[in-house]
Amino acid sequence: MANKPYSEMHLSEGSTRQHYLSYDHWLKEQPAERLSQKRAEADALFHRVGITFAVYGQEEGAERLIPFDIVPRVIPLEEWIRLEGGLKQRVRALNAFIHDIYHDQQILKAGVIPPEQVLCNSQYRPEMQGVDVPGGIYAHIAGIDIVRDDAGEFRVLEDNLRVPSGVSYMLENRKMMMRLFPELFSAHRVAPVDHYPDVLLDNLRSVAPTGVADPTVVLMTAGAHNSAYFEHAFLAQQMGIELVEGQDLFVRDEAVFMRTTQGPQRVDVIYRRIDDDFLDPLVFRPDSMLGVPGLLTAYRAGRITIANAIGTGVADDKSIYPYVPEMIRFYLGQSPIIGNVHTWMLRKKEDLDYVLAHLPELVVKEVHGAGGYGMLIGPAATKDEIEAFRRQIIATPERYIAQPTLALSTCPTFAGVGLAPRHIDLRPFVLSGRDVTIVPGGLTRVALREGSLVVNSSQGGGTKDTWVLEAF
Amino acid sequence: MLSRTADHMYWMSRYIERAESLARLVDAHYRMSLLPHDGETLALSLGATMRALHMEEPYRERYDSIEPRAVFEFVSLDREFSGSIFSCLRAARENARAVRGSLTSELWETLNSTWLEVRTLVSRNSPHPDIGQFVEWVKERSHLTRGVTIGTMLRDEAFHFTRIGTFLERADSTARILTAHQTDLKPGADAGSVPDPFEWSVLLRALSAFEVYRRVYRDVITPVRVAQLLILRDDMPRSLLRCCKEVYSNLKSVRNEHSAETERRAGEIHATLHFTRMEDVLVHGLPEFLEQFLARLRDLGDRIASDFLVPPAEA
Numbered sequence: 001m002a003n004k005p006y007s008e009m010h011l012s013e014g015s016t017r018q019h020y021l022s023y024d025h026w027l028k029e030q031p032a033e034r035l036s037q038k039r040a041e042a043d044a045l046f047h048r049v050g051i052t053f054a055v056y057g058q059e060e061g062a063e064r065l066i067p068f069d070i071v072p073r074v075i076p077l078e079e080w081i082r083l084e085g086g087l088k089q090r091v092r093a094l095n096a097f098i099h100d101i102y103h104d105q106q107i108l109k110a111g112v113i114p115p116e117q118v119l120c121n122s123q124y125r126p127e128m129q130g131v132d133v134p135g136g137i138y139a140h141i142a143g144i145d146i147v148r149d150d151a152g153e154f155r156v157l158e159d160n161l162r163v164p165s166g167v168s169y170m171l172e173n174r175k176m177m178m179r180l181f182p183e184l185f186s187a188h189r190v191a192p193v194d195h196y197p198d199v200l201l202d203n204l205r206s207v208a209p210t211g212v213a214d215p216t217v218v219l220m221t222a223g224a225h226n227s228a229y230f231e232h233a234f235l236a237q238q239m240g241i242e243l244v245e246g247q248d249l250f251v252r253d254e255a256v257f258m259r260t261t262q263g264p265q266r267v268d269v270i271y272r273r274i275d276d277d278f279l280d281p282l283v284f285r286p287d288s289m290l291g292v293p294g295l296l297t298a299y300r301a302g303r304i305t306i307a308n309a310i311g312t313g314v315a316d317d318k319s320i321y322p323y324v325p326e327m328i329r330f331y332l333g334q335s336p337i338i339g340n341v342h343t344w345m346l347r348k349k350e351d352l353d354y355v356l357a358h359l360p361e362l363v364v365k366e367v368h369g370a371g372g373y374g375m376l377i378g379p380a381a382t383k384d385e386i387e388a389f390r391r392q393i394i395a396t397p398e399r400y401i402a403q404p405t406l407a408l409s410t411c412p413t414f415a416g417v418g419l420a421p422r423h424i425d426l427r428p429f430v431l432s433g434r435d436v437t438i439v440p441g442g443l444t445r446v447a448l449r450e451g452s453l454v455v456n457s458s459q460g461g462g463t464k465d466t467w468v469l470e471a472f
Numbered sequence: 473m474l475s476r477t478a479d480h481m482y483w484m485s486r487y488i489e490r491a492e493s494l495a496r497l498v499d500a501h502y503r504m505s506l507l508p509h510d511g512e513t514l515a516l517s518l519g520a521t522m523r524a525l526h527m528e529e530p531y532r533e534r535y536d537s538i539e540p541r542a543v544f545e546f547v548s549l550d551r552e553f554s555g556s557i558f559s560c561l562r563a564a565r566e567n568a569r570a571v572r573g574s575l576t577s578e579l580w581e582t583l584n585s586t587w588l589e590v591r592t593l594v595s596r597n598s599p600h601p602d603i604g605q606f607v608e609w610v611k612e613r614s615h616l617t618r619g620v621t622i623g624t625m626l627r628d629e630a631f632h633f634t635r636i637g638t639f640l641e642r643a644d645s646t647a648r649i650l651t652a653h654q655t656d657l658k659p660g661a662d663a664g665s666v667p668d669p670f671e672w673s674v675l676l677r678a679l680s681a682f683e684v685y686r687r688v689y690r691d692v693i694t695p696v697r698v699a700q701l702l703i704l705r706d707d708m709p710r711s712l713l714r715c716c717k718e719v720y721s722n723l724k725s726v727r728n729e730h731s732a733e734t735e736r737r738a739g740e741i742h743a744t745l746h747f748t749r750m751e752d753v754l755v756h757g758l759p760e761f762l763e764q765f766l767a768r769l770r771d772l773g774d775r776i777a778s779d780f781l782v783p784p785a786e787a
Contacts, residue, residue, distance in 0.1 A: 050572065050584045224570045237573035248474050259475045261629055261780045262728045 003150035005407035007421060008073060019076040019472045022187060027071070032418075035070065038180045039414065042068050045179070051172050053227050053457065067462035068173060069413045070180065073424060073444040080191075080468045083146070083154055083428070084438050086337030089328060091142050091430045094159060094315050096331035098138040101314060102128045112330055113323045121320070122368070123313030125276065127283060131300050134207045135433065138309040141200070141271075142430040143167075146338070146442075148409035155341050157406075157425065159324065161308060161316040163273050166443040166463075167429050168231035171196060171238075173465040174441075191440035191468040196429070197238035200271075203433035207305050208268045215268035218242045218258065220249075222274045222290045232273050241271075246278075251294030254301040269305045276310050318367045318401050319345065341406060347398035355402040356393065359386050363453075364393065364402045377453060379405050408453055411464065413446055423447045425455050426466065440468040473574070478633045479781035480571040484583070485621070485637035487564035491557045492614035493645035495607040497521055498544050498557075500678040502603055505540045517653070517671055518543050524652035527555055544603045548610075549594045557610055561590050576624040579617070586613045632722040636776065639722070643715035644769055646702055649678055651762045672698060679710045699758060700750045712765065713745040719772070726780065734775040741768055 009020045016024045043065065046052070052063035075083070100107055101118055102125075108115040118124055143164025145157045174193055178185055201217065208215030221232035223245050236243035248258050249267065257264040272279065278288040280295040298304045314320065322343045325336045344351035344362075355362060359378050366374035376389040393400050410421035428442030444464040445455035455461040501521070504514055515538045522528040522543065530553055535542050550556040565587035572580045593601045593609075618638070625631045653675045672693045676682040681701060688705070689697055705711045720738040727735055753761050778784065 047588065048581050048585055049577070050569070050580065224566075229569075233571075233573040242474050242477070243571075243573045244474060245476065248476050259783055261473055261475055261478045261633075261726060263730075 003407050005421075005423065006148050006150055006152045006409040008148075008409050008411040008424070019074050019469050022472060023072070023074065023184070026184065026187070035414075039070055042070065042176055042180060045176065046172075049172075051168075051230055053230065066169065066457045067448060068176060069446055069448075069462050069464045070177070071412050071414065071419070072177065072465040072467045073411050073426070074467045074469050075426075075441075076472065077191075077468060077470050079154075080440055082337065084440070086154070087144055087428055087430050087438055088436045089332065089334060089337055090144065090156065090159070090324060091139065091432055091436060093328040093331050094142070094161060094324065095136065095138055095432055097327045098161075098309070098312055098315050099136045100331070102131065102311060107327065107330055110330065112326050113320070117319060117323075118314060121314055121317055123311070123317050125311035125314070127296060127300075128309070128311040132302070133309050134209060134305055137207055137432050138312045139315070140203060140207060140307040140309075140432055142432070143427045143443075144430060146426045146428065147341070147406055149341075150407040152409075154338050155406075156324070156338055157341055158318070159316040159321065160427075161312040162275065163308070164427070164429065165228045165231055165273070166427055166445075167196060168234045169463050170429070170439075170441060170443045170466065172234075173443075173463055177465040188467070188472070189470040191470055193439045193441045196439045197235060199431060199437055199439060200235070201239040201241070203431045203437065204269050204271055204305075204307055206433035207307065209302055209305055212268045216241075216266060217269040217271060218244045218249075218267050220244050220246070220270050220272040220274060222278070226273075228273065235271075244270075246274075246288075246290045246292050249292045249295075251292060251298050254294075254298045254303050256292070256295065256298050256304045267304065269307065271307050276313065279306070279310065318365055319347075319398075322401070341403050344402040346393060346400045346402060351402075352393075352397050356390065359390060361405060362402045363405050364389060364400050367399055367401060377405065380451070380453075406453070408447075408455075411444075411446065413448065413462075413464070415448065415450065420450070422450070423453050423455065424464070441466040473629045475781055475783055477571045477574050478629065479777075480567040481574070481630050481633045482637035482776075482781060484564050484567035484571075485634040486641040487560045487567065488583075488614050488617050489638050489641040490645070491560035491564065491610055493642070493649075494525075494547055494557050494560065495610035495614070496678045496680070497649065498547055498603065499607040499611070500674045501540065502544055502607065503677070504674055513671065514540060517674055520652040521649070524648040525555070530555065545600060548603060548606055549600055551594065551596075557607075558590060558594050561586055561610075561613075574630055576620070578624045579620050582613075582617050582620045586617070589613075629726050632725045633780070635722045636719055636726075639715040639718040640769065640773055640776075642710055643712055643719070644766065646679060646710050646712055646715065647762050647766050647769070649675060650699065650702055651759065651766075681708065681710065684708060696750060696754075699753065703753060704745060704748060704750065706746075713742070716742045716745055723776070728779065730783075731779040734772065734779050737768070737775065738772055741765075741772065 009017060009024065011017055046065050046068065052065055097107065107113055108118060139161040141164060143160040143166060145160065146154050147157045148154055170193060204217045205215050217239070218241055219232055219236040221229060221243055223229065226232070233243055242258065244258055250257055250259065256267045256270070258267050274290055277284045278290040280293060281288045281291050282293050283296045284291070295304070296310070299306055299310065322340065322345060325340055328334055328336045344355050346352045346355060355364065362378045364376040376385065378386065408423040408425060411424045412419040413422040415422060424444050424446045426442050426444050428438055431437045444466045445457070446462045446464055447453055447455045448460055448462045452460070501514065501518055518540060519528070519538045522531060522538070527547065531543065531546055534546065546553060546556065548557045551558055553559060565583050568575060568580055568583040593606065621634055653671060673682060676685055676698065679702060685693065685698070685701055688701065701708055701711065703712045706713050706717065708714055716738070720742040723731070723735050723738050
């Protein structure tokens with residue numbers, strides 16, 4: 001890695017950034033035993049409450065904790081305001097893009113994005129062509145992954161517009177911090193996040209089909225064995241809505257009903273946490289046991305809102321990502337407030353040549369990959385790994401993009417015996433409905449292994465509480 | 473509420489109740505095994521109990537003879553046998569996890585902690601816990617779960633379905649325990665005969681009825697009075713009458729457009745027990761009475777399932 005990463009806490013050795021001063025002062029006063037006792041307490045509590053995730057490929061019923069780090073990630077208010085503006089702008093443009101793609105396709109006609117990039121994308125859903133959705137909103141819940149580069153600039157690393165998860169950890173981490181260290185919250189003005197479920201419910205109700213006065217909203221899960229099941233159950237409970245599985249719903253006369261102990265009850269909005277492919281076995285995967293036969297018919301008839309809409313994946317694909325700044329200019333006539341990470345598209349000859357010549361310094365990602373799988377981190381890879389990846393790239397260059405190896409910013413984190421800097425990112429959750437709203441904060445993920453840049457929980461990442469500090 | 477949610481609530485509470493009933497049976501027999509006694513009586517009592525609970529066959533696949541120690545371990549701790557206390561606690565927690573959003577967080581945490589603890593207690597790598605302590609702990613966890621349910625849950629449908637599950641299971645358990653121990657109580661049984669005190673006290677203790685019996689009758693234990701206490705006493709919390717009364721009243725609170733016949737049958741079972749005298753119970757003998765009762769209970773369970781919990785597919 002060429003440059004030194006940006007430190008969230010420190011200006012230089014021994015000098016602390018303004019917004020961390022008071023926390024740092026507190027931290028230095030804490031006896032080591034108290035902190036390690038608090039860490040053990042947090043673990044025990046997370047286990048008892050069952051804040052766990054299932055790990056694919058392990059023994060059935062295996063549940064693991066996502067490691068929680070007690071040092072918060074602090075964002076000063078003025079940085080947050082800028083970030084918030086940039087996120088809203090970006091998600092507005094992404095929603096406009098998805099609407100355009102499933103209607104007039106002006107952005108393709110204008111030549112801003114090559115049509116085959118969109119129309120031949122496996123995430124493009126021809127079934128959605130010409131379908132009007134309430135408010136023209138497709139990505140009702142967006143999780144935008146933000147990183148900070150070595151110059152301290154925030155950049156968008158990835159847009160998650162299908163079924164982004166992690167918000168329950170944002171809420172539970174805050175609850176845990178307040179329980180472990182109540183004194184910190186009387187000493188700091190930390191912007192609250194616990195109203196997120198209310199905002200989410202309000203947002204979902206605002207996009208109900210036209211004419212429904214008091215919409216019934218449900219959250220649809222794949223079931224208790226899904227890796228994010230805790231979050232599904234948690235959000236449904238916090239919003240006071242039913243947590244349904246496909247088998248609980250059925251479609252009659254183009255309307256969706258749930259089976260209740262008092263007979264069928266009409267459903268107006270489905271906040272679904274399963275992928276497009278599994279929603280309706282009549283249209284998508286016929287072997288899906290998770291979906292509801294006929295759901296798409298009801299959807300196209302405008303009798304049900306599905307959040308996020310079907311077909312949003314066309315906008316969060318890594319092959320579309322490089323065009324998002326162009327979308328902002330095209331639809332909003334504005335220049336992007338938060339930039340992208342520079343991205344080489346390997347389907348282009350000159351990009352491919354550059355990347356093949358610089359593999360040991362770059363990060364190469366599969367266009368359709370997720371969860372930190374199927375990627376090459378050049379500086380951390382062995383010669384053999386690089387050569388193996390080179391052969392894959394040459395075979396199907398269009399399946400890959402490449403980015404510079406980012407020196408993700410670091411934040412002090414408990415590792416082994418004491419505190420040490422670890423790389424972090426940030427996933428704020430952007431809600432779009434009648435308005436675009438963001439609860440101040442998000443999920444900070446941290447790569448717990450020294451030097452690691454992979455923050456995904458499936459790859460040994462942990463989480464931190466995220467503070468937007470209103471005054472310091 | 474969702475039918476599937478109601479189904480999980482119902483089974484969650486049935487499994488907890490079942491774990492408690494089994495713990496009581498093991499506890500009563502375990503205490504007796506510590507006293508100086510004729511080993512055959514204990515083995516007979518255990519054998520009859522295992523038969524009434526349909527556990528004899530899976531047990532025989534593993535062991536040759538009814539050996540108290542082996543029975544206790546099999547019923548309490550066996551990880552593979554789906555009817556063991558361990559498996560019941562796992563099933564209760566799995567059902568709870570499927571609807572954790574519909575439970576109060578206290579109730580969920582109680583069930584989850586029970587599971588995490590039993591998993592540690594019955595770990596493959598450590599010596600098995602002391603049976604006496606284990607069943608005591610299971611009873612405490614069941615009391616706690618019930619207390620948290622009553623103390624924290626909104627009195628809505630979800631609550632009523634957990635109660636229906638609890639009392640159906642309890643009625644079933646009391647009837648089976650009676651079946652195992654009362655086979656010789658026939659019409660014209662000598663009401664004054666002094667039975668085997670050993671076996672009777674096992675039965676009464678297994679139902680928390682030993683002290684109750686003393687309070688109510690202040691007299692020697694006779695089979696007819698025991699049967700009366702456990703079948704017809706309205707104030708005895710584990711009696712068939714009490715359980716059926718609770719099932720009926722909770723069922724009334726969740727009635728829907730299909731459930732009239734189910735409700736009528738529950739009412740009929742309750743009314744029959746309410747207006748029955750001990751002489752009537754003994755007309756055809758206790759075994760036949762209990763057999764009929766269990767059949768009607770099974771019918772009620774099936775009807776509740778199809779009316780509320782697993783409705784036939786629509787559309």
